[in-house]
Amino acid sequence: MAITLNHYLVLSAALFTIGLYGALAKRNAVTILMCLELMFNAANIAFVALTRAVAPQVLTGQVFALFVITVAAAEVAVGLAIVLAVYRQRRTIDATEIDLLKW
């Protein structure tokens, strides 16, 4: 069986959904960051697969994926630093317990 564009897109959509579920349902801040990574990478798979399907000569989608990887790394670096800072102050990274600010 040949792997077609549809297979890649289904994989990408599935990853995105899993990531979204995790980002909304998980309580550990680091797990949420990992789920965000899943969503970014779902978009990357879509970009790379779609480039091959719709614009194989220009490669812009693949370049986009490279940029996304770089920026996501920066975002996670900042995210982990903030998680660490929060842990030092509160001794927890459970998102449901980080609730000083509401309504």
Next chain:
Amino acid sequence: MDLTPILPEISLVGLAILVIILDLFIRRKETLLFVSVAGLIVPALLTTTLIGRTGSYLFDTVILDPYATFFKFVFLVAAALVLLASADYVDRFRLYDGEYYALILLSAAGMMLMASTRELISIYIALELATIPLAVLAGLQKDARAGEAALKYLLLAGLSSAFLLYGMAILFGLTGTTDLVGIGRGLPEAAGINRGALAMALVLLVAGLGFKISAVPFQFWAPDVYEGAPTPVTAYLSVASKMAGFALVLRFFTTAFATAAIDWPLIFAVLSVLSMTLGNIVAFVQTNIKRLLAYSSIAAAGYIMIGLASGTDLGASGLIFFLLSYAFTNLGAFIAVIAISEQIGSDDIADYAGLARRAPLLAFALTFCLVSLLGIPPTAGFAAKFYLFAGAVQQGLLWLAVIGVINSAISAYYYIKVVRAMYLLEPKTPAPVKISAPVALALFASAAGVLLVFIFAWPIIGLTEAASRSLFVR
């Protein structure tokens, strides 16, 4: 390769690096503030040289037009005012004041790029360049609330960029290009083949960008982050970051979806009603001034989206004018709050009691800005609301304008509550509230801006019309 179109941004990043390096050697911290604010003259002058130039540069990633130039100036002014207003506040960051100034400048560079690009990769990079420094800034103060604010901001910013990216991926898949103009050309055909995918992309893009402009239902982060973050950062978030979001949204949708047979203005009309109404109603019960201003800024996002709901250049012009007036007004209000809270050590509206006797000028400045937020003459807020609502009526959106006016009337209650506390209630202590020179300068500049935008409304509307027309030129 001609780099002149992005020289303002390059010089701004250079200034940020210079400030970080100087921070290592300079003992007197006031010097750093002076360098950061005075250094902004360089990007401002470089932007001045770009006035009148139009076109597409650097492989179509950077756009120069009156729209981009207008926003570049506004972001520079906003950054300068926020820097000045931080003069006393930075003491709380102990060793990190150099980084604080630098991050504000870096974020401003990202915002300037957001207003001057129409290519998906550049949009994403510019957006993240503006957003990531803001997350760091929100958590720079060492207390549990600031940490929580930073975490919430970063996680939700990440979630919204994931939505945005996926929407961009679908747009790219439909049209095979990352250039918004090319996408605009390709979408009518793509919509005929796969309308579901186009609708999906639209929803994802609105969700991703709705976060930046804190439109309901993507506003959950705003009150928490506004309350927890250092107040100058809150001012920056609520003014510059929101303006950059709107600058991007306006260019994105009017360019990419200009010819698509899909009713995107209607989405913004609905979001506008939701944001105005929810923002104003929840603001009623707030006791913390920063949370009150957060909900007021969610309501403002609702008013601003009225300009998007018509999808024409008249609506866009109203939107840009409103952003300008909102920038001065909200900055003024926040700077007054910074000055007051620094002295009385509280953000509770109850502690503002009798402030008119302890600090007559501060209380008057805050009142003036709240009056402008409410939209009563002689303030910028009045001119902006009048122009925006009149434009909406002209576009046949009478129902939206009526909801906007009703909401403005409702909002009077909570603005006047603050004014009443300051003027009619007895102060708890008679101690006068002092204000330092840089903060006073920033406050004076913002209040003067509020008044001047009202007085010179006509010439400024000429500018915003030129800016909005340049969006619709193909």
